[in-house]
Amino acid sequence: MQHQATSVEAGFEKIAGKYLSFLLGNEEFAIEILKIKEIIALQEITPLPRLPDYVKGVINLRGRIIPVVDLRNRLGMPVTDYDHETCIIVIDVVRESESESIQIGVIVDSVREVLNIGASSIEAPPKYGSAPSQEAEMLLGIGKLKEGEAVVALLDIDSVLSNLAIPELAEASE
Numbered sequence: 001m002q003h004q005a006t007s008v009e010a011g012f013e014k015i016a017g018k019y020l021s022f023l024l025g026n027e028e029f030a031i032e033i034l035k036i037k038e039i040i041a042l043q044e045i046t047p048l049p050r051l052p053d054y055v056k057g058v059i060n061l062r063g064r065i066i067p068v069v070d071l072r073n074r075l076g077m078p079v080t081d082y083d084h085e086t087c088i089i090v091i092d093v094v095r096e097s098e099s100e101s102i103q104i105g106v107i108v109d110s111v112r113e114v115l116n117i118g119a120s121s122i123e124a125p126p127k128y129g130s131a132p133s134q135e136a137e138m139l140l141g142i143g144k145l146k147e148g149e150a151v152v153a154l155l156d157i158d159s160v161l162s163n164l165a166i167p168e169l170a171e172a173s174e
Contacts, residue, residue: 012119015140021112021152022089024072025080028152029108030115030143035157037090037103039111042082059088059105066090068105074160075138085110093161104161115152117143122154 019030020039040061045068047057054073058065068088073079088105125139140154 012122012141015154016117016119016122019115019117019143019152019154020089021115022108023110023112024075024077024108027077028112028150029155030117030152031089031091031155031157032140033114035091035093037092040088040090040105042086042088042107056107061090061105064103066103066105068107069161071106071108071160074106080109082107083109087111091157091161094158106157106161115143115145117152117154121145125153 018033020033020036021028021030043059045057045059054070056068056070058067086109088107090103090105092101093104094101121144122141124141138156138160140156143152143154145152
């Protein structure tokens, strides 16, 4: 049995590392720190027509046009009003259809801390039924923070944001 646990742990070696944790409601999520370009205060977002409701519009970040996604809305969570802790995490996203990355901002309720999550502290996302769920496909795994305490959902942010219906914005942000 020990051998099996070691091979499972080895499978998580490639996703082990430093993550930025943040809150959406009472749920804690984390994104690989190397994907994050910067964290900025919530600013005025210019809405654009004919975008999915989770794409709030664009911001002008030092001369670059960055699309902004409400991560709560994108993950199917109830949308709430923004407050003084709400911020935008600017992320480098690798789109499935392209070999290069683009920058996309995601709105989160609040940023928590940088976590160092080892392979032995990561488990596979739960399975719901026999078919893989869209939610599980958006997760790299579940990180255990301390024995018997909280867990954090490790988001596969490329999967969450790669198929957004914003090709015009991707070209404009390059």
